[in-house]
Amino acid sequence: MPRDRTNRTDRTSRTSRTDRTNRTDRTTGRAPRRAARGVAHRAAHRVGFAAGRLGRGRPVLVPHRPRPRPKWPGRIMAGTAVLVAVPLLAAGVSLRLRYAGDPAPGTRTRGRDAVWLGHAWVDGRNGEARLAELVRRIRDTGVRDLYVHAGPLEHDGGLPASRRPKARWLVDAVRRELPGVRVQAWLGDVLSTEGRTGMDLGERATRERIVRSAHQVLKAGFEGVHFDLEPVHSGDRDYLSLLDEVREVTRAHRVPLSVAAHQIDPLPSLHSLAGFAAGHPKWWSPSYFGEVARRVDQIAVMSYDTAMPLESLYGGYVARQTRLALKATPRGTDLLMGLPAFHTDDIGHHESAETVAAAVRGVRLALSREDTRRARFGVALYVDFAATPGDWAAYREGWGTYGQRSGPCRAG
Numbered sequence: 001m002p003r004d005r006t007n008r009t010d011r012t013s014r015t016s017r018t019d020r021t022n023r024t025d026r027t028t029g030r031a032p033r034r035a036a037r038g039v040a041h042r043a044a045h046r047v048g049f050a051a052g053r054l055g056r057g058r059p060v061l062v063p064h065r066p067r068p069r070p071k072w073p074g075r076i077m078a079g080t081a082v083l084v085a086v087p088l089l090a091a092g093v094s095l096r097l098r099y100a101g102d103p104a105p106g107t108r109t110r111g112r113d114a115v116w117l118g119h120a121w122v123d124g125r126n127g128e129a130r131l132a133e134l135v136r137r138i139r140d141t142g143v144r145d146l147y148v149h150a151g152p153l154e155h156d157g158g159l160p161a162s163r164r165p166k167a168r169w170l171v172d173a174v175r176r177e178l179p180g181v182r183v184q185a186w187l188g189d190v191l192s193t194e195g196r197t198g199m200d201l202g203e204r205a206t207r208e209r210i211v212r213s214a215h216q217v218l219k220a221g222f223e224g225v226h227f228d229l230e231p232v233h234s235g236d237r238d239y240l241s242l243l244d245e246v247r248e249v250t251r252a253h254r255v256p257l258s259v260a261a262h263q264i265d266p267l268p269s270l271h272s273l274a275g276f277a278a279g280h281p282k283w284w285s286p287s288y289f290g291e292v293a294r295r296v297d298q299i300a301v302m303s304y305d306t307a308m309p310l311e312s313l314y315g316g317y318v319a320r321q322t323r324l325a326l327k328a329t330p331r332g333t334d335l336l337m338g339l340p341a342f343h344t345d346d347i348g349h350h351e352s353a354e355t356v357a358a359a360v361r362g363v364r365l366a367l368s369r370e371d372t373r374r375a376r377f378g379v380a381l382y383v384d385f386a387a388t389p390g391d392w393a394a395y396r397e398g399w400g401t402y403g404q405r406s407g408p409c410r411a412g
């Protein structure tokens with residue numbers, strides 16, 4: 001009997017709990033939610049008791065399946081790589097095609113070339129022996145102008161005379177040994193356009209001191225003023241104002257005003273993109289290049305430091321720059337394309353790619369396609385103290401000789 005009562009009580013108790021659970025579920029629904037939370041809690045810990053035959057009441061480790069990673073980040077990266085690679089590949093093919101073909105026979109020196117010379121020519125380090133070597137290098141070539149480093153300018157625009165003690169000796173020697181070749185004063189400085197220090201052309205007092213410095217070098221015997229102020233951003237009106245002010249001085253002395261110019265946008269508005277992305281708008285727009293060219297007698301494009309990895313790509317790039325410069329430069333201004341007669345090797349300049357021979361060929365190809373008869377055109381070698389015999393030979397053989405000169409050449 002006790003056993004029967006115990007069984008009945010147990011069955012009754014179980015039934016009563018079931019009824020209460022069902023009633024609770026029907027009225028409030030709280031009990032099922034508590035049960036669901038309990039299941040979720042156990043699942044979160046990955047350990048539970050498997051019902052039925054699996055595990056037979058023993059703890060079972062529930063395997064954790066990692067969530068699948070979304071595929072869109074990889075797709076975005078792949079798409080970005082394609083967007084970058086395709087234009088670069090197209091640009092490379094375009095430059096290589098520009099380097100193809102044969103230059104026209106008439107694309108040789110016009111007798112308006114130039115060479116940048118280092119400071120050793122005016123501070124006394126170079127003497128008669130080096131002068132004789134220089135004369136031998138450029139005699140009978142198309143070199144008409146020597147841009148001799150007479151600076152640098154002070155940040156305030158001043159120029160101490162102590163920096164050029166041998167300037168008069170050089171000018172007189174060149175007149176004697178190379179009649180018709182002009183010695184221009186190369187004046188340069190770093191501008192404050194991309195840093196806290198440097199020359200500020202926005203200061204009127206600075207521009208006035210630069211004008212006085214131009215007066216000084218012309219009185220010292222130089223036959224022209226050549227500016228290399230960097231970096232000049234495309235659209236800089238203060239730089240244009242300086243050129244207007246200095247040109248009044250050079251015209252009064254009947255000598256040329258010349259500048260070293262940045263390259264031209266190889267793609268539309270590339271200078272704006274470079275300025276936004278890197279803070280260094282390397283190129284000038286074609287319109288700004290034209291504004292500068294209209295204010296000077298000579299404009300020499302620094303067509304090097306291009307980061308091109310192959311000689312053929314560099315030559316095609318020079319051809320492209322030459323074409324753009326021909327279109328932007330007025331016919332009354334001498335246009336010169338720079339030749340890389342130096343041999344540093346870094347991220348911006350690959351010695352094996354940027355060669356004098358490739359630059360000369362690129363220039364000639366552009367002339368052949370655009371303006372074979374352009375008279376006021378030349379090339380400019382940078383720089384004498386780094387140029388090798390091979391560089392001079394590539395200039396002579398690729399660009400040709402001009403013959404003996406007679407009499408001095410003035411502005412124009």
